[in-house]
Amino acid sequence: MLNLTGKNALVTGIANNRSIAWGIAQQLHAAGANIGVTYLPDEKGRFESKVGELVEPLNPSLFVPCNVQNEAQVQATFDTVKEKWGKLDILIHCLAFASKDALVGDFSNVSREAFTQALDISAYSLVSLSHAAKPLMTEGGSILTLTYVGGVKVIPNYNTMGIAKAALEMNVRYLAAEMGVHNIRVNGISAGPIRTLASSAVGGILDMIHHVENVAPLRRTVTQKEVGNTAAFLCSDLASGITGQIVYVDAGYEIMGM
Ligand code: NAD
Ligand code: 0WE
Secondary structure, three states, X not given: OXXXXXXXXXXXXXXXXXXXXXXXXXXXXXXXXXXXXXXXXXXXXXXXXXXXXXHHHHOXXXXXXXXXXXXXXXXXXXXXXXXXXXXXXXXXXXXXXXXXXXXXXXXXXXXXXXXXXXXXXXXXXXXXXXXXXXXXXXOEEEEEEEEOHHHOOOXXXXXXXXXXXHHHHHHHHHXXXXXXXXXXXXXXXXXXXXXXXXXXXXXOHHHHHHHHHHHOOOOOOOOHHHHHHHHHHHHOHHHXXXXXXXXXXXXXXXXOOO
């Protein structure tokens, strides 16, 4: 039986009720986990109040600002985890960013700055969060990130984000190899396209979703809830033998050649 009672789970990447991270947080909570939430702080504090309101039903015992480009905020986040929880069991990494001009047109047009930013936020952040989480996962643990098939195959316009996801997926393998001796498992979910804040800002996302609905074996896209259920499984003892893997939650789209 899926049971996360007694487990402390830190969830990053909730922006609104469409976020994949929100789907994951709800399913972890439903399975009995104690939830902590980080949010991306902005000057006006809008994210703080919006995300704070949204997650209230999950009774988060921890709610902290964490911009992953800010090393001091990352360290402060895990200092708070240590102080309030003592130990950490589950870390959900569910964030990505590339500037608009890194997501359209000719891939080779990308600037060094835009390329570096995308890889820093979307890939390096898994390394820094995992490094900070490691000493707190004293009873073993599970680290989970979100990726996309555009890191393995060419998807029009995904461009620099594809390179970031390729790096992210290799991070999963190297981190899994390092942390296995501490019974810390590291995995990724490769989700099919879902309408979220990040994906809706992308031109042509609806066409892409229709393409998946026509081609995927299940003839549909997936939901935040389906990704959340797989996340809960991978973070539970039911998945105790799984580490270093990328699990596709994509209605089967990835297997198709045409
Ligand atoms: P989303 O916009 O809801 O989530 C993206 C999150 O990244 C936001 O909460 C944002 O605050 C956070 N973020 C951006 N820069 C940050 C920074 N510097 N520090 C901390 N947080 C930062 O969109 P989403 O689609 O739910 O994306 C979540 C994850 O799922 C991403 O890794 C994305 O690549 C992945 N994914 C999305 C889809 C999709 O179609 N929506 C498919 C596969 C994988
Ligand atoms: O990983 C993603 C989205 C990541 C993302 C989206 C944005 C849009 C707004 C990262 N950074 C930004 N920056 C912005 O300014 N997905 C898997 C969703 C997605 O994005 C695409 C897709 C799909 C699917 C971009 C191009 C093509 C397909």
